[in-house]
Amino acid sequence: MIMSASAFTTDGADHTVELVVLENPESATDGGLAVPSKEIIPLLSQAERPKINIFKDFRSREKPLEQVIKNITEAEISLLSQLSFWVWKGSRYSGLVCMALSSIIYFVMEVLSDKFNAQSIPLFETAFTRCTVTLILSCLWLRISGQPLFEATHPWSPLVLRALLGSLSLLSFVYCIQRIPFSQALVLGFTTPIFASIMAKIILHEKLKIADIVGLICSFFGMLFIFKMLYTRRLLKAEEASIISFMRNHHIYIALIGLFSSITSGISYCLIKAAAKASDQPVLTVFSFGILASPATGICSFAFEEFVLPSRYSLSLMLILGTLSFLAEVFLARGLQLEKVGKAVNVQFTEVALSQLWGICTSRMGWSFGQLAGCLLILISVTCTMYIGPDKDNE
Numbered sequence: 001m002i003m004s005a006s007a008f009t010t011d012g013a014d015h016t017v018e019l020v021v022l023e024n025p026e027s028a029t030d031g032g033l034a035v036p037s038k039e040i041i042p043l044l045s046q047a048e049r050p051k052i053n054i055f056k057d058f059r060s061r062e063k064p065l066e067q068v069i070k071n072i073t074e075a076e077i078s079l080l081s082q083l084s085f086w087v088w089k090g091s092r093y094s095g096l097v098c099m100a101l102s103s104i105i106y107f108v109m110e111v112l113s114d115k116f117n118a119q120s121i122p123l124f125e126t127a128f129t130r131c132t133v134t135l136i137l138s139c140l141w142l143r144i145s146g147q148p149l150f151e152a153t154h155p156w157s158p159l160v161l162r163a164l165l166g167s168l169s170l171l172s173f174v175y176c177i178q179r180i181p182f183s184q185a186l187v188l189g190f191t192t193p194i195f196a197s198i199m200a201k202i203i204l205h206e207k208l209k210i211a212d213i214v215g216l217i218c219s220f221f222g223m224l225f226i227f228k229m230l231y232t233r234r235l236l237k238a239e240e241a242s243i244i245s246f247m248r249n250h251h252i253y254i255a256l257i258g259l260f261s262s263i264t265s266g267i268s269y270c271l272i273k274a275a276a277k278a279s280d281q282p283v284l285t286v287f288s289f290g291i292l293a294s295p296a297t298g299i300c301s302f303a304f305e306e307f308v309l310p311s312r313y314s315l316s317l318m319l320i321l322g323t324l325s326f327l328a329e330v331f332l333a334r335g336l337q338l339e340k341v342g343k344a345v346n347v348q349f350t351e352v353a354l355s356q357l358w359g360i361c362t363s364r365m366g367w368s369f370g371q372l373a374g375c376l377l378i379l380i381s382v383t384c385t386m387y388i389g390p391d392k393d394n395e
Contacts, residue, residue: 088334095339096386099347102331107354109324112317119314123174124301126318131170131297133322134329135290141283141330149287155278162271162285163292165264170293171300172261179254187227188258190352193345194220195266200341203270211388212342218381219349225374226356269345273336282333286326339390346385353378 087097142149177185193216200206276282301307310318335344353375360371 089338092390093386095335095337095344095390096347098331098335098338099344100350100382100386102328102335103348103350104354105324105328105331107351107358109321109328110351110355111358112324113321116317117314118317119308119311121308121310121314121318122301122305123177124297124305125308127170127174128294128297128301129318130322130325131290131294133319134286134326135294137323137326138283138287138290138330142281142287145283147281147284154284155275158271158275158278159285159288162268162275163288165268165271166289167293167296169261169265169268171296172257172264174297174300176254176258176261180258184227185258186352187223188255188262189265190220190223190349191259191262192265192269193348195263196269196345197266197342199263199266199270200273203267204273204341206340206342208342211384212340212346215346215381215385216342219346219378222374222377222381223349223352225370225377226352269336269341272333273341276333276337282337283330285333286329289329343385343390347382349378350382353382 087094087101091097139149148154173185173189176188197208197212197216201208272282272285275285275288335347356371356375
């Protein structure tokens with residue numbers, strides 16, 4: 001079939017276009033002539049014509065409910081992954097945010113242990129459970145991420161020293177808690193940021209700015225305001241009489257052990273930063289700590305305390321607290337890796353302020369002007385530290 005077009009022009013301005021269809025029934029080899037045909041062939045074949053049905057149900061074009069839910073879930077997962085990336089390394093504030101998350105997790109642990117604790121478990125046994133869970137989870141983290149557990153290229157010197165000093169700090173702190181009231185033990189424990197800043201100046205040669213020093217002093221004095229009010233308002237119970245008597249006879253030794261715990265913990269912070277920056281894997285510092293701290297606390301638990309078999313409820317709570325402890329240690333190591341020690345440790349005082357505000361809001365403890373002033377002082381100091389952000393030379 002041969003199609004040809006011819007145009008005819010009239011005297012006017014109109015133009016007429018005619019489509020002529022030529023059929024060639026004979027083969028071109030026979031030399032036959034094409035016979036013209038007046039049959040009009042449509043430009044679109046029947047198969048190519050769009051079919052439109054006005055009675056069609058257009059609701060079938062709508063996405064099913066499962067697809068909508070899937071899209072929403074994927075969007076939420078994408079948002080969560082972006083937020084996790086921003087917290088871990090996607091912002092110049094990631095170091096301070098990780099330290100704040102570590103403090104918040106420790107505060108949540110305190111609330112859970114106070115709210116759901118149903119069985120009295122010895123302190124060394126509790127520490128052994130948490131260290132063991134931390135060791136297992138850090139090992140799984142490194143294996144899943146493809147990181148070797150033991151390799152010659154690892155910075156073994158700071159890792160081994162971090163494990164040794166961290167374990168000594170933990171054991172001495174548990175000893176202090178057993179011998180003195182908990183509030184005083186916390187005051188000794190929260191001298192760690194002060195010693196960590198001093199040791200960072202000596203070991204890591206960090207430059208302490210005036211704002212960092214003022215922030216640490218404000219936070220520490222805020223904590224002193226809080227615990228001074230608590231101690232003066234505390235009613236001495238019969239079971240505390242022996243503790244107070246022991247303090248009067250051995251007060252200097254307990255204070256020295258508490259200071260030893262804070263100093264070793266401060267040095268451990270510097271070693272965490274050095275090892276994490278050298279290996280680019282903060283979880284490796286948590287793993288090295290668990291290798292030594294888990295058997296050390298286990299030995300102390302069986303040697304100095306009577307082992308208590310936990311119930312199923314208590315064991316579940318201990319496992320949950322151990323998991324939260326692992327996350328808090330990971331965020332702590334990451335925060336120290338990204339941020340200066342002198343600036344990062346100031347954020348740790350957030351735990352004290354949150355704990356006091358929680359006790360006041362839940363009517364678990366009375367409140368006083370000194371407590372509120374101490375919490376306000378800590379929150380202002382931490383907020384200023386977060387607002388100022390990291391130094392330019394540390395970005």
